[in-house]
Amino acid sequence: METVDEALNAKLIACWQAALNTDDPEESQRWVDMAEWLSHRGDTPLPPPEPAAGRRRVSDERRRFPRVPVRSPALLALEGRVLRGETLNLSRTGACFIFTDQSDLGEGESGSFTVQGWLEDRPALVVAVEPGMLRLRFDTKGHGT
Secondary structure (H helix, E strand, C coil): CCCHHHHHHHHHHHHHHHHHCCCCHHHHHHHHHHHHHHHHCCCCCCCCCCECCCCCCHHHCCCCCCCEEECCEEEEEECCEEEEEEEEEECCCEEEEEECCCCCCCCCCEEEEEECCCCCCEEEEEEEEECCEEEEEECCCCCCC
16 A cells, blocks of 8 residues: 555656656646645645636536536546546536546546645546546545535
8 A cells, every 4th residue: 555655756756757748848837836736735725726718617517516617737646557637627526637648547447636726635436438538526435525
């Protein structure tokens, strides 16, 4: 079983690798910012990320908990690997996570989901897999939410 320090180190390494493996300076800076935030996230909470422009409005949703378009760096730690990507949208019960790693992933895999700005990781279950995108359901049991 991974310790908290080992899990944090794996996430920091994934962020730095992403920052180094892009030619886009803005994307690189976003991953550096994510790494810095991860290493200090218990210090001071950050304001929530701004919703992405050009997406469907929250009021257009007909769901129990509406999806909110949020583009923010995120990490999904699964057994033995960490996927780097970003959120496409978030709701109270789940997220759409886009990523570039084309690993064999399947529905039912579970892990820990980290989004820049959150104080705690959330246990998440993969409920749908599409090329470059995962739909996640948050497991809120035991978290008082």
